[in-house]
């Protein structure tokens with residue numbers, strides 16, 4: 001089964017979700033090529049070539065792919081898909097944007113956010129915010145799949161695949177990029193950080209997130225949030241963890257002032273160790289927390305920072 | 314311009330669902346059902362476009378069982394003008410929904426179709442994008458702002474890195490994210506008025522679409538349960554456990 005994996009990147013560098021999706025792609029059994037579609041994306045393609053298991057890297061370098069516009073990306077992937085039995089992409093906001101278009105063009109159902117490959121045509125995926133797992137079998141025809149990358153280990157970067165240029169496809173010309181506002185942060189990305197500390201409505205303000213940032217700096221952690229904290233304007237939208245935000249599965253997840261609604265749990269309950277700091281001992285978050293601290297966060301979080309500092313973190 | 318809003322009847326977001334012991338699916342007997350939250354946001358956005366004089370008519374469409382008519386009534390009570398119910402008694406896959414919607418779009422010629430970004434039951438996040446492809450239209454998914462101007466629409470999208478704005482030629486597809494707006498509650502007079510608004514009853518065959526699922530569901534299981542942990546008394550105890558017991562810092 002020949003597989004095409006769509007790389008997640010920002011032209012300059014490759015996201016490690018690509019190497020994780022590679023592990024899912026390889027589980028299908030068969031050679032895996034990687035498509036890097038971007039603008040001035042040679043560095044990302046070179047990084048993709050190092051992913052162990054890559055047959056070759058296809059580089060489509062063209063201005064129309066600079067911002068991963070779904071209409072243009074789908075046109076390209078559909079053109080390349082002819083030679084492949086399956087097309088996979090990380091379930092990032094990019095993959096979620098263009099992959100269903102590819103599936104519709106090829107007239108096959110898409111299988112979203114798989115967490116395991118159970119056979120060449122059989123996959124498991126969460127439904128109902130992860131409160132049920134569904135095992136599905138795809139019909140004959142090409143398989144169009146997005147991968148929940150937190151469920152897969154990253155492939156090694158010991159490979160040396162060749163990079164081959166492919167020409168751009170003719171896009172439908174119905175959309176254009178206008179602008180973007182990207183959050184800048186020195187901290188690790190939510191999706192790949194080993195430690196995540198998230199704040200909820202209990203934080204009371206955006207200012208107070210500095211308390212979490214200080215702890216984050218000691219633990220090299222990423223900072224996340226509940227929907228309530230994002231809706232209240234404490235932090236930008238890309239901080240949101242949950243069913244409809246980002247899914248994370250770090251070694252350590254610290255939930256501060258978060259009650260633990262199912263929609264939030266959906267995005268973090270596969271973390272290895274969960275800590276909850278909440279003043280309400282009845283808060284549902286404690287039902288999933290390995291370590292719970294019933295305390296006022298405005299006292300506990302500065303204390304935590306102080307204790308970490310004392311211990312040399 | 315006409316605006317089409319596809320709405321799905323789903324398990325209410327407050328319900329904690331149960332997996333059937335025989336692994337054949339999720340137990341939906343006597344469970345509270347509601348409009349998919351993202352679709353409420355879609356209906357709200359369409360009504361606001363009408364209030365601004367941008368939209369002339371808002372049509373709510375649902376594909377589902379007879380009871381989905383109640384979901385359409387909710388949209389009508391919020392302010393949609395009329396409804397279309399395409400009756401299907403089993404689960405319909407996103408591609409099937411998209412095919413039916415594409416046929417409705419050809420018949421109704423809306424300039425904008427506003428869907429939810431995802432249905433909170435199947436969590437697919439596919440239908441809007443598939444519909445856009447079938448129609449050859451542009452798409453602005455995960456929208457937190459929608460501005461129609463002349464024959465284009467600017468959509469600000471919630472993406473992994475922050476926000477992105479795209480300009481789409483009309484007609485176009487928009488899918489809603491949580492922060493696009495806050496849906497209104499229907500007032501009692503509007504609920505009464507909604508009872509008189511028309512709902513067309515249709516079948517999938519009216520659109521030449523076979524509604525049978527193509528993905529085969531082999532089983533539905535409970536996710537692995539986390540076992541509850543311990544309570545620590547102090548921050549010092551917490552740090553000690555994280556370091557020496559769990560080994561994660």
Ligand SMILES: Cc1cc2nc3c(=O)[nH]c(=O)nc-3n(C[C@H](O)[C@H](O)[C@H](O)COP(=O)(O)OP(=O)(O)OC[C@H]3O[C@@H](n4cnc5c(N)ncnc54)[C@H](O)[C@@H]3O)c2cc1C
Nearest residue numbers: 200201202226227228242243244245257258259264279297
């Ligand atoms: C369609 C849909 C999708 C959704 N998607 C998501 C999603 O992706 N992610 C998400 O997070 N939510 C999502 N939600 C929202 C979710 O249902 C909850 O409303 C939300 O997670 C609540 O956020 P919270 O825990 O911060 O706020 P609350 O539930 O208000 O909890 C605040 C907590 O802080 C504690 N607290 C307050 N003050 C202090 C203090 N001084 N010290 C210690 N503790 C304190 C309180 O005891 C309380 O437990 C979604 C909802 C819907 C309908």
Ligand SMILES: Nc1ncnc2c1ncn2[C@@H]1O[C@H](COP(=O)(O)O)[C@@H](O)[C@H]1O
Nearest residue numbers: 319320376428429431432437438439440
């Ligand atoms: N059966 C349906 N009837 C009407 N609209 C639907 C239906 N299924 C999905 N949709 C629309 O498509 C969106 C995304 O659904 P999904 O792709 O299933 O996550 C929903 O928010 C609805 O707007």
